[in-house]
Amino acid sequence: MTAFPATLRQELIGLGGIVERNVYLTKRYFLWDLAFMVWTIANTLTIVFIARAVNVSPAEENVLATRLLVGAVIWAFLGIIFEFVTETVAWERWEGTIEYTFMAPISRVVHLFGMAAYAVLYGLIRATILFFAVVAFIHIHLPHANYGAAFALLAIASVSFMGIGMMTAVLPLISPEKGAQLGFIMQGIMLVVSGVYYPVSVMPEWMQSIAKISPATYALRGDRASIVSGAGLQWADVWPLIVIGVLAMPIGLTIFRFGERYAKKHGKLKRSG
Amino acid sequence: MSTLATPTFETTHVRRDVPAVEVQSLTKEFRRKDRSAGRFARRRMPALKDVTFTIDRGECVAILGQNGSGKSTLVRLLSTLLINDAGEARIFGHDAFRDTRVIRRLVNRVSVEASFFKKMSAAENLSYAARFYGMGPSRTRTAVPAILEKVGFPADRRREPMENLSRGMQQKVALARALLTAPVLLLLDEPTTGLDPRSKLEVQEFIRDVRAEHDATILLCTHDMAEAEALADRVGLLDRGELLFLEPVEDVKRRYDVDTLEEAFFAATGRTFEDERAEDDDYREVFG
Numbered sequence: 001m002t003a004f005p006a007t008l009r010q011e012l013i014g015l016g017g018i019v020e021r022n023v024y025l026t027k028r029y030f031l032w033d034l035a036f037m038v039w040t041i042a043n044t045l046t047i048v049f050i051a052r053a054v055n056v057s058p059a060e061e062n063v064l065a066t067r068l069l070v071g072a073v074i075w076a077f078l079g080i081i082f083e084f085v086t087e088t089v090a091w092e093r094w095e096g097t098i099e100y101t102f103m104a105p106i107s108r109v110v111h112l113f114g115m116a117a118y119a120v121l122y123g124l125i126r127a128t129i130l131f132f133a134v135v136a137f138i139h140i141h142l143p144h145a146n147y148g149a150a151f152a153l154l155a156i157a158s159v160s161f162m163g164i165g166m167m168t169a170v171l172p173l174i175s176p177e178k179g180a181q182l183g184f185i186m187q188g189i190m191l192v193v194s195g196v197y198y199p200v201s202v203m204p205e206w207m208q209s210i211a212k213i214s215p216a217t218y219a220l221r222g223d224r225a226s227i228v229s230g231a232g233l234q235w236a237d238v239w240p241l242i243v244i245g246v247l248a249m250p251i252g253l254t255i256f257r258f259g260e261r262y263a264k265k266h267g268k269l270k271r272s273g
Numbered sequence: 274m275s276t277l278a279t280p281t282f283e284t285t286h287v288r289r290d291v292p293a294v295e296v297q298s299l300t301k302e303f304r305r306k307d308r309s310a311g312r313f314a315r316r317r318m319p320a321l322k323d324v325t326f327t328i329d330r331g332e333c334v335a336i337l338g339q340n341g342s343g344k345s346t347l348v349r350l351l352s353t354l355l356i357n358d359a360g361e362a363r364i365f366g367h368d369a370f371r372d373t374r375v376i377r378r379l380v381n382r383v384s385v386e387a388s389f390f391k392k393m394s395a396a397e398n399l400s401y402a403a404r405f406y407g408m409g410p411s412r413t414r415t416a417v418p419a420i421l422e423k424v425g426f427p428a429d430r431r432r433e434p435m436e437n438l439s440r441g442m443q444q445k446v447a448l449a450r451a452l453l454t455a456p457v458l459l460l461l462d463e464p465t466t467g468l469d470p471r472s473k474l475e476v477q478e479f480i481r482d483v484r485a486e487h488d489a490t491i492l493l494c495t496h497d498m499a500e501a502e503a504l505a506d507r508v509g510l511l512d513r514g515e516l517l518f519l520e521p522v523e524d525v526k527r528r529y530d531v532d533t534l535e536e537a538f539f540a541a542t543g544r545t546f547e548d549e550r551a552e553d554d555d556y557r558e559v560f561g
Contacts, residue, residue, distance in 0.1 A: 006407075010406070013404050017403075020401065021390070025392060028392035028434065096387075097389065099352075102353075107374075267349075
């Protein structure tokens with residue numbers, strides 16, 4: 001076997017190993033996952049019930065409930081991706097496996113991509129359960145929903161989310177104590193500027209400017225259009241996501257590499273930090 | 274052993290015309306907060322100072338030293354977890370700080386912390402680790418039980434979460450994980466610290482077996498002088514980041530005209546037992 005196919009094969013097996021490990025962990029923490037799922041559904045219901053409290057016609061109430069639901073589902077989806085990717089380092093540090101993983105013969109690209117791929121898969125399953133559980137509970141009518149377009153846009157947006165997650169994953173590497181907290185702050189800022197439960201236009205102008213570079217803005221806008229009115233994939237939403245994705249992934253990886261080098265130079269990989 | 278990681282990589286990347294490990298003037302220091310000099314002040318703390326030595330292929334070398342002497346820093350440098358400040362280190366001719374992909378494939382490490390996903394079982398942790406070395410499910414299905422059996426791990430506990438296992442059991446799994454990847458250089462960083470006497474002896478026996486059966490080169494860092502004497506061809510003493518000697522035990526005793534390695538330690542460092550007790554623990558705390 002020549003060098004390149006052998007290396008590629010090893011990297012792919014390594015990628016599979018990371019996904020496999022996360023499957024094991026999900027199985028072991030199943031009851032926590034279940035509890036978190038119930039909590040997320042309850043939390044989403046508290047948001048979607050707001051539509052019932054507004055004094056509008058039943059049709060308008062249905063649209064408002066759907067808009068809030070899409071926001072809550074994408075918030076949950078993004079939360080999963082950030083939790084997995086951003087906490088790649090924090091998690092391993094907590095388990096005490098970080099040094100072992102960082103001295104394993106696998107490229108960092110594959111390592112991070114494996115974490116991100118599992119996060120997207122897991123996030124999509126959870127988002128789907130959440131969406132249909134709330135729809136069934138509140139009896140939201142979605143006669144025009146274009147699920148295919150909504151899924152496709154979310155998949156395209158996932159690339160950008162993964163890239164941004166990789167950028168924030170470096171934070172616990174540089175600062176073991178404060179890095180994870182900063183990751184949460186980043187996630188919150190991204191969602192608040194992206195119009196998670198409201199149109200971007202209601203925010204101050206400076207926040208609207210930031211919204212333009214957030215992939216969540218386009219994912220929310222496009223998915224709302226697909227679910228509420230059955231719109232297909234809109235180029236106006238797709239191209240910004242492609243641009244942000246193409247830029248975010250290599251920038252995320254580069255930042256992570258610098259962070260890893262810094263951590264190795266200053267001895268930050270140690271278990272206890 | 275056919276169940277272990279493929280030897281193909283070894284045959285193409287392990288040069289036989291060079292020592293297994295060559296360390297030349299290796300230096301590493303860390304910066305640490307210095308509250309006495311101001312809120313944001315930092316001071317430089319040397320962890321390794323101009324360390325030079327070589328290890329031949331198939332040799333077992335023990336580096337002794339008290340907590341904070343720089344042993345773990347040395348192991349971390351050789352296992353690509355730290356970047357040096359000066360000097361160089363080569364493993365089978367490959368630069369430890371540049372050819373990291375190759376080094377990671379050749380080296381494995383067992384440290385004092387078992388480093389496992391606590392909720393995952395021994396079999397799951399081993400399968401996961403094996404994937405990084407290109408071992409697919411079909412190979413680990415047979416290799417993992419075989420290696421666990423070899424280290425004396427009970428078959429009925431393979432599926433139990435690691436958190437339910439004793440320290441001794443966890444350390445056996447750690448050794449099994451290291452051996453599963455067929456490393457040509459095994460870095461053992463206090464592998465028996467905290468183990469009960471029986472587990473300690475079992476681990477030491479296993480280290481002997483690894484060396485005898487797998488042609489592995491071993492660097493054992495420990496503060497257990499009896500363990501070093503029992504396992505190693507040569508022993509070195511790392512004190513406050515400086516390598517004071519590295520030679521066969523009998524040569525050490527002869528050189529300092531003493532009967533034990535403990536006495537050699539005090540003779541080489543020029544300190545007494547009372548000095549050791551009175552020493553500021555600050556230095557140890559940083560690198561321990």
